[in-house]
Amino acid sequence: MYPNSRPRRLRANHAIRSLVQEHHLSVNDFIVPLFVVEGTSVRDEIESMPGQFRLSIDQLIKEAHEIQSLGLKSILLFTKVSDDLKDNAGKEALNPNGLMQRAIKAVKENCPELYVMADVALDPFSIYGHDGIVKDGVIVNDQTAAVLAQMSVSHAEAGADMVAPSDMMDGRVKIIREALDKAGYINCGILSYSAKYASSYYGPFRDALDSAPSNEANIPSDKKTYQMDFANKREAIREALLDQDEGADILMVKPGLAYLDIVQDLKENVLLPIAVYQVSGEYAMIKAASAKGWIDHNAVVLEQLIAIKRAGASIIASYFAKEVAQWLKDGK
Ligand code: PBG
Numbered sequence: 001m002y003p004n005s006r007p008r009r010l011r012a013n014h015a016i017r018s019l020v021q022e023h024h025l026s027v028n029d030f031i032v033p034l035f036v037v038e039g040t041s042v043r044d045e046i047e048s049m050p051g052q053f054r055l056s057i058d059q060l061i062k063e064a065h066e067i068q069s070l071g072l073k074s075i076l077l078f079t080k081v082s083d084d085l086k087d088n089a090g091k092e093a094l095n096p097n098g099l100m101q102r103a104i105k106a107v108k109e110n111c112p113e114l115y116v117m118a119d120v121a122l123d124p125f126s127i128y129g130h131d132g133i134v135k136d137g138v139i140v141n142d143q144t145a146a147v148l149a150q151m152s153v154s155h156a157e158a159g160a161d162m163v164a165p166s167d168m169m170d171g172r173v174k175i176i177r178e179a180l181d182k183a184g185y186i187n188c189g190i191l192s193y194s195a196k197y198a199s200s201y202y203g204p205f206r207d208a209l210d211s212a213p214s215n216e217a218n219i220p221s222d223k224k225t226y227q228m229d230f231a232n233k234r235e236a237i238r239e240a241l242l243d244q245d246e247g248a249d250i251l252m253v254k255p256g257l258a259y260l261d262i263v264q265d266l267k268e269n270v271l272l273p274i275a276v277y278q279v280s281g282e283y284a285m286i287k288a289a290s291a292k293g294w295i296d297h298n299a300v301v302l303e304q305l306i307a308i309k310r311a312g313a314s315i316i317a318s319y320f321a322k323e324v325a326q327w328l329k330d331g332k
Contacts, residue, residue, distance in 0.1 A: 032067055077117065090147045131166070142219075145175045148167060236253070266312070
């Protein structure tokens with residue numbers, strides 16, 4: 001007790017602070033999310049996500065090399081397909097020569113050591129902007145899960161190291177695992193978005209992919225029948241335990257900062273590695289406030305990312321990954 005115990009002794013200077021620092025960031029922590037579009041030489045900046053781009057495959061390869069040279073090791077691919085390829089069945093998602101399949105192949109050909117994860121959900125391919133097939137105003141579960149399993153096999157065939165179902169259909173991890181194994185892809189992993197909340201932080205991402213749920217009559221205008229209610233906590237543990245049993249390799253909590261209690265809950269209740277997705281809205285908020293000079297950009301980014309690790313995540317999908325890798329390289 002005071003005066004024998006003086007916690008400030010361990011804060012007296014940089015050296016002692018570094019010695020007692022409990023959590024650290026490293027390039028090994030990050031997954032880099034990337035957006036892919038058709039075309040060549042396309043590097044189209046997303047308005048609500050300054051510094052993030054929709055990339056054509058040739059530019060994606062350039063980006064992949066840069067990511068590797070920064071020491072980052074894994075990417076998560078999302079595709080924006082043109083409206084005429086969208087339907088209510090996810091047909092284009094299964095096209096062996098589709099944009100996602102070509103993007104995966106191109107990255108694995110050019111950067112074989114980069115670990116490639118591919119998003120699995122129907123929203124980029126859906127005329128209704130939903131993560132599943134819509135029937136009579138309902139996002140149907142089992143039929144959607146069957147398509148997601150085929151989609152996963154198609155990504156594995158293209159060379160994906162891991163598939164990342166972001167849809168929140170019940171039972172899809174089991175069905176995907178079975179389909180991958182049956183097709184011989186026993187080493188293709190599954191990163192499951194286990195606790196994905198119906199969040200308003202996804203806005204900029206939906207701008208990026210033009211994937212917002214439609215406003216048509218009789219079509220749900222939000223994703224609340226499959227993504228989780230942000231008022232719920234115990235349900236996240238239930239989802240995580242199910243995914244662990246069904247054969248997921250990594251569990252994800254999404255969004256990040258507002259859900260760190262959930263990260264801690266999962267850490268205490270499951271044994272799989274836990275990832276957090278620091279989502280587009282979180283990125284946009286930091287970019288916007290710092291552009292106005294209202295917050296210190298780099299300091300806030302580091303504070304939020306360390307908070308995510310402190311809560312128990314060992315993996316972070318973040319749009320800041322490249323910037324942080326550069327700071328780490330520069331010894332900042
Ligand atoms: C959809 C998906 C979303 C994100 C990743 N996959 C948005 C949504 O559920 O509508 C959001 C990522 C972000 O905001 O950065 N399957």
